[in-house]
């Protein structure tokens with residue numbers, strides 16, 4: 001990304017300002033803010049904090065998020081009160097801006113259950129799947145022991161989630177459950193299962209789990225597929241040339257973590273991420289990428 005767009009401080013003076021990036025932890029905050037916008041008209045301002053350019057380590061940012069990680073929110077209407085850590089952000093936003101408990105619960109026991117599943121994601125699923133991402137896909141070396149440990153532990157956790165969703169649509173709430181912050185926290189990670197090498201087909205209840213079945217979702221997905229197929233025909237696309245592109249310009253470049261393998265345009269944040277990624281891909285240094293590939297840096301499954 002060009003340095004002229006690098007954020008240097010807050011940009012809003014009222015409402016919520018979200019400081020985030022297009023990762024699973026980032027999506028948690030974006031999704032709840034999008035839901036509050038849709039339900040209550042609560043708009044928010046966002047800034048994309050490019051974690052590959054270490055914007056999250058700068059003093060102006062760590063003032064709001066001391067751990068130097070995204071996401072963080074700043075509430076300009078409450079004296080710039082700032083919140084870091086996804087779980088705390090979800091709780092803060094529903095406590096202050098979800099008066100009808102649309103994404104949380106009035107009942108103390110259900111509220112506790114929702115908090116338990118958010119905590120479970122925060123302490124288990126997120127960290128373990130994060131490590132699985134690293135060793136399965138991103139590490140410079142393929143090392144079997146940590147790969148099986150973290151992918152395996154993530155799969156165990158998916159099994160727990162799958163079991164909880166047996167006979168219900170959402171993690172918490174009476175009957176088939178009610179969509180809440182518990183689902184938002186966990187969905188954000190399950191949505192990236194493929195990236196950690198986790199095959200969702202093993203988990204039937206998660207496989208069918210959707211954040212929400214938007215009207216027209218399938219139709220719009222089909223439209224995208226049709227467009228892509230037409231484009232392939234038009235340009236004589238073939239799979240081998242795509243692989244070559246990935247090898248040279250993606251897997252061998254530090255920006256590889258941000259490639260949209262599977263674009264689910266659930267929230268605006270994801271759209272931003274896609275645009276950002278396309279910009280990054282355009283500025284790839286081809287020579288460096290080729291040099292790295294000579295050092296045997298490619299994932300073996302793509303060579």
Ligand SMILES: N[C@@H](CCC(=O)N[C@@H](CS)C(=O)NCC(=O)O)C(=O)O
Pocket residue numbers: 023024025026051056068069070071084085086087122126
């Ligand atoms: N427990 C935190 C984790 C936040 C986190 O790990 N953020 C990552 C992106 S997903 C980050 O900012 N990484 C950049 C870095 O570590 O410098 C949460 O759920 O919000």
